[in-house]
Amino acid sequence: MYLWTDGWMYEGEWWHGPGQVLLAVGPGVALEGEFKDGFMDGDDTYTAAAGDRYKGSWSMNLKHSNGRKSYVNGDQ
Numbered sequence: 001m002y003l004w005t006d007g008w009m010y011e012g013e014w015w016h017g018p019g020q021v022l023l024a025v026g027p028g029v030a031l032e033g034e035f036k037d038g039f040m041d042g043d044d045t046y047t048a049a050a051g052d053r054y055k056g057s058w059s060m061n062l063k064h065s066n067g068r069k070s071y072v073n074g075d076q
Contacts, residue, residue: 033058 023031028049034042040058047053056067070076 019035020033021031021035023035025031026049028047028051030047031040031044032047033040033044035044036042039060040046041060042058043056044058045053045055051072052069054063054067054069056063057065068076
């Protein structure tokens with residue numbers, strides 16, 4: 001795990017090529033899943049600071065194909 005002074009946190013195999021990663025990019029904001037060449041690529045979950053989540057396929061940091069957004073209040 002690597003923690004920056006501004007609150008970013010990295011945990012995973014990203015620096016060594018494709019792999020599973022948890023990247024906290026600020027208070028309450030996280031990216032978790034498959035990364036390749038420094039990009040979200042595969043089945044990943046994005047969690048926003050408010051707690052809303054998007055889980056789905058990503059390709060080079062862009063949403064790709066179908067996914068599901070879940071809100072803190074339980075709506076989808």
